[in-house]
Amino acid sequence: MTCSDWRLHQPKVDFNRQIGQAMGVAGVDLVALPGPDGLLLASRGGEWKAAQAQVKLLAEAHDAVAISVVAHQKCAGHAVDDAQHDKDVAEAARALKEALGFGGPVYALVATYKSDSDWGLKEVGRF
Secondary structure: OEOOOHHHHOOOOOHHHHHHHHHOOOOOOOOEOOOHHHOOOHHHHHHHHHHHHHHHHHHHHOOOOOEEEEEEOOOOOOOOOHHHHHHHHHHHHHHHHHHHOOOOOEEEEEEEEEEOOEEEEEEEEEO
């Protein structure tokens, strides 16, 4: 589950590859929506339920061995400072693992901003 921000999904960034490398998997399905690390806010409860259903469908259909929640710095969908992104994405990853009863690891990742076409990726938690 990642942000839908176009900057992350342009060919030069190769975000799928970065996420796959961080989780040690060859392929990555994406559920993309604005500010996924903000889905636990009460005002976004409907989005949270819908995102869970989408992740569950893909995880079961493709026998997922790992799941990730990926936030990013400079996010319009969840406009908070970098420290809050780290905290919120960890909480969202933990909550997703619990909600789905997923047996494998669920990663909390943050895309770190260098420029609109250059992003790093850091792990802030694994549950």
